[in-house]
Amino acid sequence: MALQIHYTKTHFSLTMLHNTTLSSNKVSALRGGLGTMLLHSNCISDKQCDSCFFSDECLVQRIMYSKFDIKPAYITTGESVGYILECENHKRNFQKGDLLEFDLILFGKSIIHFSQLLQALFSLGQSGLGANKAHFSISDIQNENGKNILCNGNIIMSNYQPHMLQSYVEHRLTEFPYANELSNVSLIFHSPTTIKYQGNIQQSFHIEAILNSIARRIEMLNYYEGKPISGKELIHNIPNVIKQSSYAEEVNRYSSRHKENIKLHGITGDLLLSNVDFETLSLLLAGELIHIGKNTSFGFGRYTVVPQ
Template identity: 25%
Template sequence: MTTALAVAKYRFRMVAASEIVLPEYKGSAFHGGFGHALRKIAPSWYRHLFEPGPPGNGPPHTASPPGNAWPKPFVLLPPLDEEHRYPKDHPFECELTLFGPAIQYYPICHAALEYLGATLGLGENRGKFRVDGVDIARIDPAAVGSAPIDHAISSTEIASARQGVNTRRLALHYVTRLRLKAGNRLHREAPPFPMFLARLLGRLNTLANLYGDGELIQHPQRSELQQRAEQITIEQHDTCWDDWSRYSGRQKEWMKFGGLLGSVTYVGDMAPFLPWLALGEWVHVGGKSSFGFGKYEITPDHQPA
């Protein structure tokens, strides 16, 4: 990995100022509310985050990805609890991850979330909340002391944190809905590892190409990894497809946002893939990632080398 993508993850600690009524998946309310607030207070910044596109005089590696579909330079992860109603004074958290140049937009993102809570309101009843504080994530959650709020972590640092792990069994737990496509169709079963890896490496390269220093993994290494991925098999899984619909205020129609939930255990020599899987924990994988979809956690089976 010779190039890098800067990543910064912020955990917003919030408290309900009045009752808040939320949908089944809170990501729709948070994503829509965040976008609405941002467009109200800073329309130009809204376009940078929600309608990204080629810069006027960008470097060559910022050419549009296939299909001209620029991924948004952020992931907004909503609270993951199962509560649909937050009573007054109920604490909750959401996470905002920014990529590359978007990290400089943190202050306006913070202001937008404060405006959402104090003025616009959240959920079906426009419940109000306040932002009580913000923490910035680190690679080592046990690290003591505070980091500067604009502290970014490079993709190289995230990947290297997994070095030294030797495992032949690894579980991926899909915390939020995973939406991977095979051809033009959503894959509704536990994904074979080569498919999962291909989508992950594609997302990492696209993000780094558009918002970083260029591709994280070059074609020869990527081809080698894909060949090795063919040796990885699924030992067990408990995945299920979970359908969910949301109304898009921008498109004025109901949209289906189903995805896979559960866990998949892969068996084989997983060591070469761990750095890339570690990066995926930070950037998510699959469709609708800016809504918080595609979040997974890896659970390696630590064994002596």
């Protein structure tokens, strides 16, 4: 039942309309741009969010800083669990006609806001992305199975298909020939991962911290849908770490909300695990989709599980 979490994953292709330069951190630019466009079309209080009488019902707040149906006591920040932006393209110089591709994952109640986010992206293309106001058109939108959501300028909402995290895990398990036996797997971290464990931000990978982070994330997404569960009950076994490599990474982003530059820290790398049982493999595969650690809305904490 813990993996009965609704999600959609949508792939976007943007075509640059002129030669331009973008920052290496595309997720921050996209997230900030989408938030700005949503404010332009919805805000009635001159963007004074902290003092706004309507903040509890604000569409922008509901999309960008998701409200839990049941809020766990440990949630003290405004970080959203409702969406993830994935874009690991660090290219800076784009020519007219070049593509910028990214994925948008929506969870739970946020799934219903796809149309508002799509309209915000369309407006962002007209207004311009990033400091250089790079203009773009939306050339393609596909669902998780490669079906077109955008076709000849029309949006086909029937192809915008919500799925369950459980179904994702079950599909991925079919790609592991020894899933029902103790086996070896590798975790490959593609984006910076920031995990706080036992009071400290991890400087290298610890499997206990990774499993706890996955379980906490599943717990939070269930709370977001109004289903209180205990994430600790999802951890049944701790695999052995045979070897690992980790590298510190720093991502710079500008926060339009706080009007300042912020540095986000994390680690990338990989680790090889042994004695991975079926329950642990299922948990690790769930973490692939939902990401782990802090700053997941910026694409942090993405990894894949590879059989060995």
